[in-house]
Amino acid sequence: MKFVIAPDSFKQSMTAKEAANAIKRGLLKVFPNAEYELVPMADGGEGTVQSLVDSTDGVLKTATVMNPLGEMVSAEYGILGNGTTAAIEMAAASGIQFIDENTANPLIATTYGTGQLIKAALDDGMQEIIIGIGGSATNDGGQGMAEALGVKFLDAAGEPIKRGGGDLNRLVTIDMSAVDARLANVNIRIASDVTNPLVGEKGASYVFGPQKGATPAMVATLDANLTHYAQVIKEQLGKDLADYPGAGAAGGLGAGLLAFTNANLEPGIQIVVEATGLVAKAKDADYAFVGEGGIDFQTQYGKTPIGSAKAIKQASANAKVIGLAGYVGEGIDVLYDLGIDAIFGIVPSAMDLKKAMTTGEANLERTAENIARLIK
Missing domain, CATH: 3.40.50.10350 (Glycerate kinase; domain 1)
Known part of the structure; x- marks a missing residue:
């Protein structure tokens, strides 16, 4: 039996x-x-890294990264048993557990640490990265993540804008000249079941912003800023993400990954079923x-x-x-x-x-x- x-x-x-x-x-x-x-299984949310490591006989690694408030913390990520695939939970670096009712502020919260985790996986020579993007404290459209990987976000004077969703309205130029060249050869799979667009009443700011400390006024500002951000991405990178299903996941990190990396959005459970080899093991x-x-x-x-x-x-x-x-x-x-x-x-x-x-x-x-x- x-x-x-x-x-x-x-x-x-x-x-x-x-x-x-x-x-x-x-x-x-x-x-x-x-x-x-x-x-051991997961769906792309909390516990995905541990499950993928456990089910494939992989290993856990630790990197020092920036949390949403700019403080340096230790965050775990995994390398699967095949030795070529990394598993990351964005919450390990940019999660809501790093904020409380006194510190929550999506105008300044950044995904920079998530970009640092991706960079750590690149340093390990990974060919594929699975990234679960639930439980974020951020609303920056993945701007911080991209900055950690070399993308420059500049204002009208050619100066870098501040990190966080509150300064995206000042974005004029996206400079991709210094982006990490290794990203071109890495397949990034976004594990997420969120289908919200980036902007609008069902978008990242209106639906998820209040959970991260956004007041009604902040929500309106953040949505307007992400709308501007999406327009600049469309004009300069040729990617139309404002209404893209899933782009609003994790405060718009879905959009940032789609804009600045070779990423695809997939149902989390589907990725985990494939990575663990569940179908073959269940024969x-x-x-x-x-x-x-x-x-x-x-x-x-x-x-x-x-x-x-x-x-x-x-x-x-x-x-x-x-x-x-x-x-x-x-x-x-x-x-x-x-x-x-x-x-x-x-x-x-x-x-x-x-x-x-x-x-x-x-x-x-x-x-x-x-x-x-x-x-x-």
Whole structure:
């Protein structure tokens, strides 16, 4: 019998690898001689680097970079097991965890540190970079990221504009003469499920700006500035990104990557399925386990469990896919037609959130064991 174990992380409780190991421990109590394939998963958001490193036997590396407020911090990125692909989470350098209600200011927050992480991957000789762009504290259209890679953003006097979304209205010239030449030979894959355009009512500033500390007045300024920024990019680089789906991800970092690198936007789960080799590893599976902290009707919209389930069914149409979650919400019936055959909550009794988080592995192991006993 073959089991494929492909969970996402259970946020604040377990990494995807820890969750996979807990499930395996439960199954081993009933099926000690079964074949097990562990494939830690993610969807491009938090935990993607760790999952890709774990599932491909890669390594984590650390770089000193600038956070959104201009302070130097240590940020991790990964090199996958093939030795030629790097995995980056922009949040590691430019994430919302670096700000609080007193320091949040998208007018000055910069993605410069994300560019430094890309540069570190180039220094490592990478041929491909996967970059997850969720959880940003920024609204600069990727200007800081591009500046770290050699792009110059100049005002009417030929002087560099300030970093952050608040000074983009002064942009007159984009100087690409000193851009890192290695970018031309690197394939950058943007892992994001955000489809928002760069500007407008559904754009980066109006939809995500308030989460990053933007007042209504700031939102209007930031949107106007990104509109100007997009116009300059269109005129000088020939790329029309103002209404491009996904360009508004991470405060417009999606647009910046599309404008200044050889990048493509792709669904995060699709990138991770490919990078981990999930389809090949799921061949001839009898049972598979997917899951994350919560499963509900929203899971159908490209979340990791459903993406993993579809990949597993692609490899083994008759495999039974079981979903595990700390929280099972409303509307899960739709998931039974999309690749998940059964869903189980792992919390054994009423308990506070802290206890549920700290007992996650034990709860997951016990639930897997009970399911294995039913299978047997």
